Amino acid sequence: MRGTVLSGTGGVWRVLGLDGATYECALRGRLKQGGLKLAVGDEVELERGDRGEPTAIASILPRRSKLARRSPSGARGERIVAANVDQVVIIFALVKPAPNPRMLDRFLVIAEANELAARIVVNKVDLASVADAEALFADHVRAGYPLHLTSTKDGGRGLEPLHDALQGRTSALTGPSGVGKSSLMNALYPGLRLRVGEISESVNKGRHTTVGALLHPLPDGGFVADTPGLREIGLWGLEPSELADCFPEFRPLTSLCRFADCTHTVEPGCEVLDALSRGEISATRHESYVRLREELEEAARLW
Ligand SMILES: Nc1nc2c(ncn2[C@@H]2O[C@H](COP(=O)(O)OP(=O)(O)O)[C@@H](O)[C@H]2O)c(=O)[nH]1
Ligand SMILES: [Mg+2]
Ligand SMILES: [Zn+2]
DSSP states (O other): OEEEEEEEETTEEEEEETTSOEEEEEEOHHHHHSSSOOOTTOEEEEEEOTTSSEEEEEEEOOOSOEEEEEOOTTSOOEEEEEESOOEEEEEEESSSSOOOHHHHHHHHHHHHHTTOEEEEEEEOGGGSOHHHHHHHTHHHHHTTOOEEEOBSSTTOBSHHHHHHHHTTSEEEEEOOTTSSHHHHHHHHSTTTOOOTTHHHHHHHHSSSOBOSOEEEEOTTSOEEEEOTTHHHHTTTTOOGGGSGGGSTTTTTTGGGSSSTTOOSSSOTTOHHHHHHHTTSSOHHHHHHHHHHHHHHHHHHHHO
8 A cells, every 4th residue: 555654753653545545664674775865755655464454665766856955065965844745835924923035935945956846825814914025025026936825824824725735745835933834734624623734743753753744634635744843944054156056036047147157246247147137136145145155154163
């Protein structure tokens, strides 16, 4: 029987079988030695034990995608946070707490570096003007990111389009605490009582650390991967020269710059800087790029 890995703690993997039941499984010995490390979100083939119940993971099916922290160049391996992720969903609040564009762009770069689609959710729109929210995130919409304006209060707002966007897909959910991640999941899936954020944190306080994220099956198909630690993934392993292509609105321009090794920060004949001066690229986004690039160069020096 096939199944999807929901969590892994202390060598025990919880797998949702195609029959809808959840099984606690061990990894077959030869899989432990192999180069491919099992991750949450992996689709696996289960093997039955003496009593006919699935008790072991016999093989891992090929991955469609992954959310990973890459190793610095030279080092081996990478840490997979979740496998078979379809999209990264980044949740902020319009106010309380105010959104942090720098943190948003960092999350978006992590998604882009993993070649994953991303969408932005701005919650608590009941507390301020929706027009303000649209203006605040206009640069990201122009860059191509879908924007959801939501509220969980007063009967809810914007919940249906978000529900549609999650249905049937595996979404890695992230965002700072207090923005309403748990409230949103509970409003979208009443009765499921997802405690997004808290679960991994409390599990990780225990004796065994949980491997990567936790995957929650959704009642109408799909999963949400709870990845509160996405920030800790950082940009570890990304080369400074790879960063510009993680900004979709820069991507058509980067190969047109006068210098092949253009950093898009100071050079003459830089198409990105030209677009910035014409107002076609947002100053806030470019500022994020500059700061993240400095960070990557600093990290490269330390290795
Ligand atoms: N005004 C308002 N408050 C909200 C909304 N969604 C959540 N909250 C409140 O924000 C606080 C944090 O919510 P929670 O779901 O725990 O956030 P999390 O830390 O991201 O999981 C709680 O007091 C919620 O009642 C919303 O849409 N509007
Ligand atoms: Mg929460
Ligand atoms: Zn350039």
